[in-house]
Amino acid sequence: MANQPINNDVLAKITVTLVIGATASGKTTFIQNHFSNKRNTVILNVYDYQQAAYKEAGFGKHIPFGQEFKCLYKANENLLLDIIDTLQNGKNVVVEQTLYKAKRRIGYIDVIRNTFKNIKIEVYVMCPSDSVWETYVTERRLAHSFQQLKTEAEQIEFPNPIEGFDSIYEVVDDVIKLRMDEPKPEIVEPARKEILEDAEELRKENEKIKAKADLLESMNSRPFWHYCEVCGTKLYCTAQEAFDAGWDYPPQIGTFGLLGPRTCGKCSITDTLWWKVQQQGLPIVIEKDLTAEELKTWRRIKKEPESLLEEEK
Ligand SMILES: [Zn+2]
Known part of the structure; x- marks a missing residue:
């Protein structure tokens, strides 16, 4: 990745659009309705990256406890690489993501902003009314109850402009409303620190796994x-x-x-x-x-x- 942000006038018109929300909150349909016919635009979905990460790790439907974090981390990393790649090709990118936590979004935005100048970054947060959401849930025949999904949705930290967004939209059923809360500068530094700590923890864990594998391999030849x-x-x-x-x-x-x-x-x-x-x-x-x-x-x-x-x- 380039150390100096790429300063290209063409990129001034390029936009990264995140669409976030809980399970079955209407993300896919929203993207379909608003972005599928947009020119010069690539749509990416975190779900595809998660499935690929689970598959690569050798897991099907049942992911062992402790492995899920690693797989999700890997999925987010690979998705970010593809976002950067798409932007480098001069295309807009629309991303269906979960990114409930401000720190995860900050991690994403920091990398994008450090790589490119003049990129526009916006986010749509799906906040369906209970009645509409319940319809979606019924249609999808999910294993989760509506109440479980409501609890999941409470985990979402509503995006704040300080995270680096140019625009933040709240989507309630068919109504799209710009919602720029008061900036909360105090969230940024702890988030960046946590991102570094997460990466370090994962690196150490991978090192341990590698050391164990090396030891097992050495048992074939060492006394x-x-x-x-x-x-x-x-x-x-x-x-x-x-x-x-x-x-x-x-x-x-x-x-x-x-x-x-x-x-x-x-x-x-x-x-x-x-x-x-x-x-x-x-x-x-x-x-x-x-x-x-x-x-x-x-x-x-x-x-x-x-x-x-x-x-x-
Ligand atoms: Zn003996």
């Missing part, structure tokens, strides 16, 4: 401690060397961190904790039923592969 849970033999060697000597051990046999046999070439899997647990009605580990040795094995397995790097004292 590490192998402990036979039956006879107590221990051996510092590579996975291949252990495998050749008849050991049942991850990564060749079983998976690090998951219960399975951990035995040398001489011992039988029928004497392992894994075997014992398989014989139970419910094959789960109940720590209070374990002997001291079994507990030691179980705790070592749970902490793999880290627990195999240093010799146990």
